[in-house]
Amino acid sequence: MAQNPTESLKTTxxxxxxxxxxxxxxxxxxxxxxxxxxxxxxxxxxxxxEAAGLFDVSHMGPSFLTLNNPSGDAEADHAEIxxxxxxxxxGDIAGLRLGQIRYTLLLNETGGAIDxxxxxxxPQHPGSLYIVVNASTKxxxxxxxxxxxxxxxxxxxxxxxxxxxxxxxxxVAVLAAMVPGVSELGFMEYAPFDWGGEKLIxxxxxxxxxxxxxxxxxxxxxxxxxxxxxADDRVKPIGLGxxxxxxxxxxxxxxxxxxxxxxSPIEADLGFAVSKRRREAGDFxxxxxxxxxxxxxxxxxxxxxxxxxxxxxxxAKILDADGTAIGMVTSGGFxxxxxxxxxxxxxxxxxxxxxxxxxISVRGRAQSAEIVPTPFVPHRYFxxxxxS
Amino acid sequence: MTTKFTLDHEYIRVEGTIGIVGITPYAQEALGxxxxxxxxxxxxxxxxxxEAAVVESVKAASEIYAPVAGTVTKVNEALTGEPGLINxxxxxxxxxxxxxxxxxxxxxxxxxxxxxxxxxx
Numbered sequence: 016m017a018q019n020p021t022e023s024l025k026t027t028x029x030x031x032x033x034x035x036x037x038x039x040x041x042x043x044x045x046x047x048x049x050x051x052x053x054x055x056x057x058x059x060x061x062x063x064x065e066a067a068g069l070f071d072v073s074h075m076g077p078s079f080l081t082l083n084n085p086s087g088d089a090e091a092d093h094a095e096i097x098x099x100x101x102x103x104x105x106g107d108i109a110g111l112r113l114g115q116i117r118y119t120l121l122l123n124e125t126g127g128a129i130d131x132x133x134x135x136x137x138p139q140h141p142g143s144l145y146i147v148v149n150a151s152t153k154x155x156x157x158x159x160x161x162x163x164x165x166x167x168x169x170x171x172x173x174x175x176x177x178x179x180x181x182x183x184x185x186x187v188a189v190l191a192a193m194v195p196g197v198s199e200l201g202f203m204e205y206a207p208f209d210w211g212g213e214k215l216i217x218x219x220x221x222x223x224x225x226x227x228x229x230x231x232x233x234x235x236x237x238x239x240x241x242x243x244x245x246a247d248d249r250v251k252p253i254g255l256g257x258x259x260x261x262x263x264x265x266x267x268x269x270x271x272x273x274x275x276x277x278x279s280p281i282e283a284d285l286g287f288a289v290s291k292r293r294r295e296a297g298d299f300x301x302x303x304x305x306x307x308x309x310x311x312x313x314x315x316x317x318x319x320x321x322x323x324x325x326x327x328x329x330x331a332k333i334l335d336a337d338g339t340a341i342g343m344v345t346s347g348g349f350x351x352x353x354x355x356x357x358x359x360x361x362x363x364x365x366x367x368x369x370x371x372x373x374x375i376s377v378r379g380r381a382q383s384a385e386i387v388p389t390p391f392v393p394h395r396y397f398x399x400x401x402x403s
Numbered sequence: 404m405t406t407k408f409t410l411d412h413e414y415i416r417v418e419g420t421i422g423i424v425g426i427t428p429y430a431q432e433a434l435g436x437x438x439x440x441x442x443x444x445x446x447x448x449x450x451x452x453x454e455a456a457v458v459e460s461v462k463a464a465s466e467i468y469a470p471v472a473g474t475v476t477k478v479n480e481a482l483t484g485e486p487g488l489i490n491x492x493x494x495x496x497x498x499x500x501x502x503x504x505x506x507x508x509x510x511x512x513x514x515x516x517x518x519x520x521x522x523x524x
Contacts, residue, residue, distance in 0.1 A: 057435075058436075256462050348462070356439070
């Protein structure tokens with residue numbers, strides 16, 4: 016990400032922890048953050064898939080949107096707060112259960128993604144939503160949401176707090192040993208918890224494709240919580256490098272790369288984020304384009320590719336078998352779990368079927384590539400057993 | 404046997420008329436885990452500063468330039484299957500290519516041990 020050198024980098028409440036652990040600090044999204052620690056990206060990536068990785072994601076934009084004058088009727092208050100945010104996004108917020116989190120997109124009038132974000136219904140405060148947006152877009156997103164709220168609700172930014180993610184098959188067991196009850200959370204649910212008198216907001220969500228948690232915590236508490244988690248030898252700190260390779264293998268889009276203001280949710284293969292109720296009502300920004308694309312009027316679609324040879328990076332041209340340019344890589348790199356190069360990119364739908372042989376131009380040479388199903392590495396999210 | 408260094412952290416170890424080129428321990432540490440190496444073809448004629456190879460880490464691709472002019476005589480095929488040799492042993496098993504040095508005088512412009520140590524301290 017380009018940085019303005021005259022603008023000083025922000026730090027997170029965990030800066031001392033990163034430096035003490037040998038983090039290699041880089042500018043990212045306006046923050047000084049570790050791209051890796053001493054063991055390196057490859058080992059950090061694999062550790063997260065096998066045990067538990069701890070990430071500082073305090074650059075992200077957590078916030079709470081709260082009604083100014085709740086009626087006291089919990090359902091009516093939720094309907095009211097949902098009616099404020101829904102006109103900006105394509106997700107069904109009115110229909111969320113208590114504590115349920117939904118992945119959705121902020122859309123412009125032509126159906127392009129202004130951001131992708133999480134919106135959750137408070138499990139305890141009627142008329143309150145927990146909203147987490149991306150670092151690089153947070154000021155604009157917050158302004159947009161606050162404007163929509165007008166005098167009806169107030170957006171409380173929580174991005175001076177610390178946000179950390181604990182991800183991997185051991186993540187929940189690790190945190191449950193310190194904070195009883197977190198293992199009761201279902202995937203995409205959150206709740207407040209107490210840790211030695213400190214309030215933690217814990218969500219069962221993440222950006223790695225693994226089971227795991229994201230924890231919002233007061234800045235002053237963060238170093239102590241970080242150190243306590245790392246005291247468990249199942250946990251290692253993980254930098255931005257592995258965060259990117261993990262999400263790429265999980266085929267999770269990165270805003271500003273796989274998503275931007277020209278890309279619709281259907282093009283991005285995020286049709287699931289256009290909730291059924293909203294789709295049927297057609298009451299979200301860019302609905303005419305998005306519904307037409309859903310009915311087949313699609314000119315490009317996000318796909319996953321396995322690339323032979325050198326990794327194909329963002330901006331590499333995707334070619335058909337004859338060498339004609341048909342699309343572009345939006346994220347690409349080496350997949351540590353697969354031991355090969357993978358890429359996300361956009362191609363016209365007629366090239367998008369699994370098994371299709373294409374090429375990608377890397378440093379002026381056409382390399383073989385093949386469309387494969389995504390995610391590249393299967394998601395291992397926690398699913399609560401169905402009650403019998 | 405002399406080893407000289409570039410400002411871009413390549414080394415060239417001179418054995419007679421042949422130079423063995425790789426990247427320094429400092430460079431491999433900075434790049435992190437190397438996952439792919441694009442080798443030059445044997446017989447390729449390089450001018451000083453030409454792109455000779457590409458070393459890819461998980462995060463990024465880095466060009467490896469020719470420290471001096473010459474002709475590629477041999478490449479380290481082992482890196483194709485095991486690019487991590489550059490991380491493990493950058494100065495020995497992780498060499499990248501050998502070059503028949505066209506003009507030994509070009510070596511004089513490169514950094515010696517002391518100057519390179521100074522650059523990376």
